[in-house]
Amino acid sequence: MGTSTSSMAAKFAFYPPNPPSYNIIVDEATGRMRISDVHQRDNVDMDVLKLTTKRGNEIVAMYFKNASASLTLLYSHGNAADLGLMFHIFSELSLHLNVNLMGYDYSGYGHSSGKASEQDTYADIEAAYKCLEETYGVKEEDIILYGQSVGSGPTLELAIRFHQLRAVVLHSPILSGLRVMYPVKRTFWFDIYKNIDKIPLISCPVLVIHGTEDDVVDISHGKQLWELCKEKYEPLWLKGGNHCNLELYPEYLRHLRKFISAIEKLPRLRNVSEQKTTDEAVVAESSSSGNNTIEQVIILDKSRPSTDLREKEKGRPSIGQRSEKSRLSTDSSGSSREKSRSSIDKRDKSRKSVDRSGKARNSVDQQEKARNSFDRLGNMVRSVGLCNVDCLKQTAAEA
Structure with missing residues (x-):
């Protein structure tokens, strides 16, 4: 029963566009690959690559170069999207945020081979990350991970493995796959993308962006993940925003620019123990120079609220x-x-008593079990799967 449930969750969690929204062609003059069915500006310097993952799949990636950039965004897109649908968003973000940007298609998406699964997406983002390091010479401390919706899963998986990343952005993120559908209070072994358990392990600054009217992934997911962050950055709760249209809000780009500007002023992370002193040094330097951007948005240990509910209840000191x-x-x-x-x-x-009490909660409420029908599961996950297509087309058209 457990195995079949896990397989069903993995099957329904991914919904790649069919057919893909783009094709790959080879430029006869240069021998370089490029994607068709998109209008590319003449001043956009972009590479199309095919990368082999450790699980044997060949995935397609795009790398947008910005000559004046000091930071690189590694973007994991949402469900039901591929590089063709994301092309204009990637191009605009690279230009307006003044960053290099790499986007990639998961296994089974676009013209990437294989079939999507949780473990394959982890191998996919790892291959993209290695390409940044080995092909383009990008250093770990100059990389910002960006995960949208389902993309928050591979983003946080990579973030817990590398501790000198510059920052993480979570766009309409999920607590876990199962929690999108049911408000379960514990993590089950067959759940996928257990972000709620990984976010407290991230040592770099984290920005969370979520729409207040998101009817696919409730804003409570984003707020709880933000509460659990070690290094909080001022979040962006877009009033009226849903799951698919946050890029259309002027505040979206303004807040990202503000975030990138603040992150560029931060020293590169050397290790976790040094981060507190370096944060304070940056704020002091910013204050003396009259630039209070970081002072306004970086939340230091002195002002950061406790992310542990038990600490809040007991009033435990810092x-x-x-x-x-x-x-x-x-x-x-x-x-x-x-x-x-x-x-x-x-x-x-x-602590042991608390742990034992957590283990004792080994079953879901009977009312939740009653709702766990195959039809409801299928309908809800399919709605998640289809969430990005129309809004991305609209965004691309406007771009």
């Missing part, structure tokens, strides 16, 4: 306060150290 109290306790006497050990033991027991 990390810095706890460490200071610990030093005072250690300096006071040997007996204080014994009390500290006892306190730690109690906290360990408390």
